[in-house]
Amino acid sequence: MKLNDIDLVTDRRNLRLLLGFVSGKKGPFRIDVEVVNSTVLFSCWTQRAVNYVKGFHGYGHEFEKVSTRHPKAVRDSLTHNRVIRYMFGDVKIIMRYEVDGCTGSDRDIHMAPPTSEVQKTPTGYTVIKCGKLVAPSRIIEIKTGAVGKNLDISKNTEQLWFSQTPFLCAGHYDEAGNFTNITKKNFLKLGKLQRWEDNHQEQLNKLATLLRVIVELAKAAAWKKFALVQSEGALKIFGLANQNDKGLPVDLHSMWE
Template identity: 60%
Template sequence: MLKERCLKGLGEILAEIPLESIQPRDGLITTKVNITSLTSYNLLPKPRKTIVVPGSPPIWSPPKTPRKLKPDEGRYPIDANRFVFRHCPLEPVFRALSLTRPRMRLTDIDLVTDRRNLRLLLAFVAGKKNVFRIDAEQVHNTTLFTSWTPRAVCYFRGEDGYGHEFERAATRPPRGFRDSIAHHRVIRYRFGDVNLILRHEVDACTGSAEEIRRVMPTSETRVTPTGYTVLKGGAFVAPSRVVEIKTRPAGKLVRVSRATEQLWFSQTPVLGIGVYDGTGTFTKIVERDVSRTGVLKTWEENHQVQLKMLAALLRAVVELGRTSGWKRYALVASDETVKIFNLADQVGQGLPVDLRYLWE
């Protein structure tokens, strides 16, 4: 069923990359090089069609324990960017870059992607038999990966854990950002021989909200040709303050290993874990600096083969995109093969024309 939904809207097969054909190159360095934090933004509710740049994540402020919470219930967007920016989910990345780094050009960037896509492809090269799709677009020499999900929103019925409710209880939104639905951060680094820009969601940041309060949203606004508003405001937080939040049932070993892969790709240094019992009472909250304690480096060392295979796969896709003349296409992984399909509809989607100056 999922595979059928992944194929919806796709045309002919353009190429295939079998798992067995992906060979890690000797001497390839997969330690991230030249990590640079570029920009960030907050997404406001969909009807407002607005982002705030650089915005601010919520402030990490875990409650005293024990603390009883209700389970997650209601409607949540699966991918907030795709939910708000339906025609081009990567558009806010480039809108934010054009505001905070107006002189930056993207001619030397091989790939722009969400963190989720790299995790899916890493699982593929590791031999996990997951079916997934990634939409792609070629802009000059740069490949754009867009996350794809079967639907835009999901519904929780009080039986699916406490992740969203714990985030609310353990964070404080800075004044001026109380109606934000998500905060995203954009970083750049070299992975293997691929120069990439990566977007990832930020759950929270450590420290005081005072500097955020001093730089509130201003009256400086830009209205884009696509009908969105870009509002300048907030403050860009230091990389060392970024926090990922997780929850775990009591009785299970509280380990960072299950989250380390996610933290590694975005170089997120702090992990906050809420531990709850069968009644929904959070009995313990653990905060760990996984960067300072060497957890991220250890994970990297233990996954060199998979990371080298991932770097080889990314390079193969980038080169195919550059030399093939493809415009918009999709990667579908199943049966130990990544198949690349042409999109049946090439009109009305993709990167807005006015943003292509970033490659000039």
């Protein structure tokens, strides 16, 4: 695959923020934008590198830990991310998203990992190529909530739709924090993803148009690094003052050659 053929590389979160914008949501956000050759890259931006949690925010992460197991090849990993490629309107997209787990068996857990290949990048990262690719049909999103809380809601279906994640695993806990009911539904086979798409055609068409406008504006501009900022109901584009700051590591530019 040649990355020059891709219009946009992004995270799922950024697409959901922009969908919220075209749907009339007012919350402020910022997305950093970079242009490499003919491809536009969206980067997640947060005001704080560390967030301190105050009060009770549920059992989501702990539930994930006890309800999933790491195969040997990725036993010490902190997070798992995948990419998916598709056409969104007339925009060719590669999208990154985080995965909570997958369906499997004890055989997957105890299978000896294949011989790993270790590479060192010019920017100092260590890349270890190992493990086994999991089929997209096995990917799971995990959600938790108090007993009686409906987790089969549009916001969760939207998240699954962008990555075409088939399964939603929902865990409900009582007042003592004990999980009393756990369900696993295949939203793809049940037609829930298609129904969500059918019910949100207007918003999705607006998003497709917005993405095309952003891509064309970014590629035509003299600047190569920008910030998309939603403020007071308007989406504004600002060129970054320091065009040499951060961005894609130089060694990865070879993927466009």
